[in-house]
Amino acid sequence: MIENNNNDKDLEKDTLNETSTPEETQRQAEEENLAEEKPSLEELLAEEKDRYIRLYAEFENYKKRTAKERNEFFLYANQDMMISMLGVLDDFERALKELSKNGNENDLKGVELIYQKLKNKLTEKGLKPIEVNPGDSFDVDLHEAITQIPAPSDDLKNKIVDIIEKGYMLHDKVIRFTKVVIGQ
Incomplete structure (x- = not known):
């Protein structure tokens, strides 16, 4: 019985095609072309799933970034x-x-x-002094050279000769550089 219905529909199409006008035939051809050009439901689902995953990943990155910024704010608020x-x-x-x-x-x-x-x-x-001793190497990230003087000995060339002002770090960030004199 089901086969009969399918055969009847195919027969109706054939009779419609034979009796249809050229405009109707053209319209049917355009509808078939549009149906072929439209993406399938699987493609649409895959596209939406990809958009969802990207949006979720972006939101997770946003949450991590704001949590990090909030922690840094509390660390360095004072x-x-x-x-x-x-x-x-x-x-x-x-x-x-x-x-x-x-x-x-x-x-x-x-x-x-x-x-x-x-x-x-x-x-x-969280305040820590920066430990510096005369004879240590000059480090741009921790020290600020106030002046250069002739080195009292050869082993103090390009080394710290004297400490003018102590430097400090707050957690891992330098808040005041150690002011030093460098041997030349």
């Missing part, structure tokens, strides 16, 4: 405050030097206690 506190640390170090030269032992202990407390609190928040 950078300005830390920079302003560096002057206070420098003043404490100068005061300790002077008190150790000619000061009262009790005054020295009191100032040293306060200095250590302040230094420890800043260290807890």
